Amino acid sequence: MADPRLDTLASVLCGYSLEVAAGDLVLVEGPILAQPLFVSLAREITRRGAHPVMRPKSEDVTTAMLEWAGEEQLAYISPIDEWESMVPDKFLDIWAESNTRRLNGVPAGNQAIRRAARRPLTERFFERLARGESRWCGVTLPTEAQAQDAGMAYADYERFVYGAGHLDDPDPIAAWREVSRRQAKVAERLASVSTLRIVAEDTDLTIDVSGRPWVNADGHQNFPDGEVFTSPHENATSGHIAFTFDCPYDGREAAGVRLWFEDGRVVREEADRGLEFLREMLDMDEGARRLGEVAFGLNPEIQRATGSIAFDEKIGGTCHVALGMAFPEAAGTNSSGLHWDMVCDLRSGGEVYGDGELLARDGQFQ
Amino acid sequence: MSDPRIERLARVVIGYSLGLKKGDLVLIQAPSLAEPLVVELVRAALDAGANPAVRFSLPGVDHAYLSEATEGHLRFLLPYAVDEMQALDARIAVHAASNTRELSEIEPAKLRTRQDTNRPVMETYMQRSAAGELVWCVTAYPCTAFAQDAGMSLKQYEDFVFRAGWLHLADPVAAWKDFSRKLHEIVDRLKDVRELRVLAVGTDLTVGVAGRTWIAADGDRNFPDGEVFTGPEETRTRGDVAFSFPAIFGGREVDGVRLRFEDGRVVKSEASAGQSLLQEMLSVDDGASVLGEFAIGTNYNVDRYTKQILFDEKIGGTFHMAVGAGYPETGSTNTSALHWDMVCDLRSGGEIQADGETIYRDGRFLPEFAPDLTPPAE
Numbered sequence: 204m205a206d207p208r209l210d211t212l213a214s215v216l217c218g219y220s221l222e223v224a225a226g227d228l229v230l231v232e233g234p235i236l237a238q239p240l241f242v243s244l245a246r247e248i249t250r251r252g253a254h255p256v257m258r259p260k261s262e263d264v265t266t267a268m269l270e271w272a273g274e275e276q277l278a279y280i281s282p283i284d285e286w287e288s289m290v291p292d293k294f295l296d297i298w299a300e301s302n303t304r305r306l307n308g309v310p311a312g313n314q315a316i317r318r319a320a321r322r323p324l325t326e327r328f329f330e331r332l333a334r335g336e337s338r339w340c341g342v343t344l345p346t347e348a349q350a351q352d353a354g355m356a357y358a359d360y361e362r363f364v365y366g367a368g369h370l371d372d373p374d375p376i377a378a379w380r381e382v383s384r385r386q387a388k389v390a391e392r393l394a395s396v397s398t399l400r401i402v403a404e405d406t407d408l409t410i411d412v413s414g415r416p417w418v419n420a421d422g423h424q425n426f427p428d429g430e431v432f433t434s435p436h437e438n439a440t441s442g443h444i445a446f447t448f449d450c451p452y453d454g455r456e457a458a459g460v461r462l463w464f465e466d467g468r469v470v471r472e473e474a475d476r477g478l479e480f481l482r483e484m485l486d487m488d489e490g491a492r493r494l495g496e497v498a499f500g501l502n503p504e505i506q507r508a509t510g511s512i513a514f515d516e517k518i519g520g521t522c523h524v525a526l527g528m529a530f531p532e533a534a535g536t537n538s539s540g541l542h543w544d545m546v547c548d549l550r551s552g553g554e555v556y557g558d559g560e561l562l563a564r565d566g567q568f569q
Numbered sequence: 570m571s572d573p574r575i576e577r578l579a580r581v582v583i584g585y586s587l588g589l590k591k592g593d594l595v596l597i598q599a600p601s602l603a604e605p606l607v608v609e610l611v612r613a614a615l616d617a618g619a620n621p622a623v624r625f626s627l628p629g630v631d632h633a634y635l636s637e638a639t640e641g642h643l644r645f646l647l648p649y650a651v652d653e654m655q656a657l658d659a660r661i662a663v664h665a666a667s668n669t670r671e672l673s674e675i676e677p678a679k680l681r682t683r684q685d686t687n688r689p690v691m692e693t694y695m696q697r698s699a700a701g702e703l704v705w706c707v708t709a710y711p712c713t714a715f716a717q718d719a720g721m722s723l724k725q726y727e728d729f730v731f732r733a734g735w736l737h738l739a740d741p742v743a744a745w746k747d748f749s750r751k752l753h754e755i756v757d758r759l760k761d762v763r764e765l766r767v768l769a770v771g772t773d774l775t776v777g778v779a780g781r782t783w784i785a786a787d788g789d790r791n792f793p794d795g796e797v798f799t800g801p802e803e804t805r806t807r808g809d810v811a812f813s814f815p816a817i818f819g820g821r822e823v824d825g826v827r828l829r830f831e832d833g834r835v836v837k838s839e840a841s842a843g844q845s846l847l848q849e850m851l852s853v854d855d856g857a858s859v860l861g862e863f864a865i866g867t868n869y870n871v872d873r874y875t876k877q878i879l880f881d882e883k884i885g886g887t888f889h890m891a892v893g894a895g896y897p898e899t900g901s902t903n904t905s906a907l908h909w910d911m912v913c914d915l916r917s918g919g920e921i922q923a924d925g926e927t928i929y930r931d932g933r934f935l936p937e938f939a940p941d942l943t944p945p946a947e
Contacts, residue, residue: 238629257627259627267612
């Protein structure tokens with residue numbers, strides 16, 4: 204039996220997140236195991252008069268490609284890849300994993316080659332988004348593997364995921380509009396700030412955000428959502444930051460990551476686990492050692508780290524930064540094949556200063 | 570443990586059927602349940618230096634789409650669909666299903682409109698294939714739905730499928746090369762024939778094949794394979810044909826199909842069940858009631874009807890024909906959005922005459938006409 208919440212989810216994604224309209228070409232990508240959501244989406248998208256283009260992916264095929272492909276094959280971008288990232292009007296990525304460590308047997312260098320080769324395409328994709336020519340949303344679907352990482356039973360994890368998306372509310376879209384209004388106030392306050400300083404355990408980081416627009420992430424580009432973010436000035440970040448939670452990326456992870464910045468660039472990195480992978484990623488290209496994003500998680504329904512970045516970065520009371528590619532809609536210019544989000548918990552004694560003035564204590568904005 | 574025959578199948582398709590080369594862009598289309606075969610195909614393609622792209626389909630998605638789709642949806646063609654067919658060097662379609670009746674409640678008119686919309690893509694595909702610019706192969710992955718239709722357990726069906734491809738042999742490619750040589754001998758004999766007459770129960774059909782090219786289907790475009798086929802002259806088919814096996818389209822069966830041809834066109838069509846679908850399809854367009862293909866099945870390891878045309882049309886001892894689009898490389902000029910194969914058993918009393926002379930009886934070519942096609946032993 205299909206879960207009726209999947210129909211609700213499909214209707215929120217199409218009606219609110221992507222605002223799917225008649226005539227839209229809507230490309231949906233996700234793992235095969237998300238089949239029930241693909242079915243709900245096929246129905247919902249078609250009902251709205253739009254054209255679904257369903258692109259289910261196999262984790263095993265992706266792994267085989269990364270394992271067996273030579274350098275040229277890893278770097279190859281087909282015309283199909285071009286069309287499928289440039290032609291559709293709306294894009295939906297379904298995030299769901301059957302094994303969050305499935306790429307641990309793949310040489311990390313192969314992932315770096317692939318990401319770097321796809322960078323021009325990724326950049327054009329985001330430029331199109333920034334110009335409003337297309338829209339994109341990433342949605343998390345609960346799986347056993349993610350529940351396991353979260354240390355939860357599947358049934359509990361499912362409740363957690365759908366709860367964070369307000370899918371059990373009588374009117375989920377109204378709930379998201381309310382979230383949007385609440386977050387807009389935080390974004391407005393941050394927009395007047397030039398220099399941000401984040402202070403927490405092993406962390407004292409200064410970031411220049413002057414003139415950069417703050418984006419209210421209210422369920423349009425991620426679902427569930429709940430953060431405000433911008434792209435900082437590329438050459439100004441200084442200080443150090445220690446990330447509280449594990450840092451998963453692309454089917455692998457690093458943990459206990461600490462970074463030191465000078466003139467915007469990571470000049471020293473440490474990790475308790477996955478240091479080699481971290482370095483491989485940081486050395487992918489020039490932009491990979493610079494920040495593409497700084498953000499504050501504001502979703503009060505998400506209070507525990509679950510090992511999934513899509514949720515951890517939204518924990519109400521945290522901040523996160525991303526190494527690599529910046530967001531054009533936030534006036535960011537840093538270019539990289541990487542975009543790796545890492546989260547720092549502010550809930551126990553963390554402080555955020557804007558131009559010297561205390562804006563948030565314990566992760567709570569005043 | 571994965572079945573070693575799956576890897577063997579993938580290696581034969583990539584190396585023998587398609588002969589992929591360095592830099593080839595190959596699109597692999599498959600239902601999600603064929604994932605184990607797709608993984609092996611991707612590995613084999615990468616080993617050949619090719620660039621594989623994979624497109625999966627999921628159970629229930631097409632049904633959900635077609636249930637909601639309006640005329641506007643069905644008339645919509647992906648803006649890059651034709652360009653994509655232009656860009657490919659090779660294409661693999663893997664046949665498998667989780668339920669072969671998934672589309673049985675969808676109105677035939679919807680399927681017809683979708684076929685019609687897809688016509689520019691089909692035509693590009695056929696043209697590039699005829700010009701040798703695009704190689705393609707249709708293969709099958711044994712699944713429970715096909716096993717069920719065939720009246721077998723999955724294990725029995727797997728054995729049937731893999732034996733049909735001679736994948737139980739240590740060196741399947743050598744066996745296919747030997748078989749190919751024999752099929753080419755038959756094709757050589759058939760190329761001078763002007764007219765074929767098929768006689769069987771309820772069947773007395775004459776097709777003109779003068780000047781048409783016969784093709785030995787030896788595992789390059791279908792795998793498993795085993796037939797010789799051509800595109801008959803468009804205006805010369807005449808007489809009656811009664812198909813022994815149900816004709817299947819879009820998961821729906823049409824039983825007891827009988828067609829009467831005059832001057833190349835179907836002038837009367839009957840079915841004991843599924844008459845409306847038959848007539849719907851025959852009127853898709855002008856070319857849908859004209860033969861695009863005439864063929865003789867030659868794989869004697871495919872020894873029973875299993876309701877999968879990829880296998881049924883290869884049954885050693887049968888002939889089949891397709892109404893609708895012909896293959897330009899055979900000399901056929903018939904175009905249509907349709908290509909529907911129907912199979913007739915010749916194993917009990919069937920006969921084929923070439924320009925008045927008997928060349929085939931009871932499901933076998935006569936020894937004076939063709940080499941023995943009995944499949945290689947264990």
